[in-house]
Amino acid sequence: MNILVVGRGGREHSMIKKLRENPQLEKIYVAPGNAGMEEEAVSVPIDEMNIEELAAFAKEAAIDLTVVGPESPLDAGITNRFQQENLPIFAPTKEAARLEGSKSYAKDFMKKYDIPTASYGVFQDAQEAKKRIAETGAPIVIKADGLASGKGVIVAMTEEEAVQAIDDMLVDKAFDQAGSTIVVESYLEGAEFSLMAFVHEDKVYPMIAARDHKRAFDHDEGPNTGGMGAFAPIPDLTEETYQFAVEQILQKTAIGMIKEGRPFTGILYAGLIMTKNGPKVIEFNTRFGDPETQVVLPLLKNDLVQVMQDVLAKKNPNLEWYQETCVGVVLASEGYPGTYRKGSILPKMDMTADTFIIHAGTKKTDGVLVSDGGRVLLAGGRAETLSQAADKVYQQLDNAELHGNFFYRSDIAR
Known part of the structure; x- marks a missing residue:
């Protein structure tokens, strides 16, 4: 079996690590990928937005399944193009991806199908x-x-x-x-959490919930970022709240999309907040979240390829999860999310059996791995408890020599 992953960041690297567990896998390609993925996948120098070239490559390389990481190619219609060529792909169509591509559409959709969210107005x-x-x-x-x-x-x-x-x-x-066009919406207070699910039309198979930290600095201070770390599962999330989110948000969304004539296939991500009136939707994404994927997939027992194939075939993948926790902490370039320098040599970290490194923004210069983005690496760890997993991650990060080029939050999952 040959697989193509579209994307270049930490989410895609985490997907590759999990997809590689499939026993039938012959080759896994990533387009365009980054330098840190080269030991685990064959990099293909095709930009993720070059849909025609990606489709041509998928034909030429006899790709059995394509998995798309970032949102932009979904919004541009990569799935529609692959389907025209009868190329298997696990991702939503352009029409279904509008749930992420237009916040005003998503808000109107939620209002129409009675999915809990903040009150809002749309303005031009x-x-x-x-x-x-x-x-x-x-x-x-x-x-x-x-x-x-x-x-x-x-x-x-x-x-x-x-x-x-x-x-x-x-x-x-x-x-x-x-x-x-902008959306102006009420401010909601409460603890946030992310819930992703494998979806095919009306079939919804939820994953474990995760929580990410968007603010740049400790104690949730500083500017918003793409995410400075995450952990899963969430100890303060009750089973009642989880089931409400699955049934009243994810399932209703899947059924609503069918009614809209935009049936959804792929990963549906709900960014949620636990208000005093129950969970409400902050946003929908139509793909794996980042950095939540990096802490959810390591806890999945199932073969990810088989899960996707089962979901596409309308079979229950019977998701199973390790009874452990996972913590991921982002190592970012100093200055991020503002102006930052690229080209800094990556710090050396001695990973153990229960820890791992995910590459997000890295490249090779003269054979040496250097930084090539704001979020550079994610250090992750698994353990029985969140505090143990966090300790394992921070032991690696605290011993790394950063030379003032990188920073990380010291309070993820603490």
């Missing part, structure tokens, strides 16, 4: 949006409607911050077309 005119701010006050959340590489959400704690966010998006076009 800055003055109208500012009127909403004046009426409701702060804190309040401003979101660019389209894909903005995880940067299009502003949690404004003051009205001034909210007005500035509106001007940045609608007037100054900070996110180009992605911000030509």
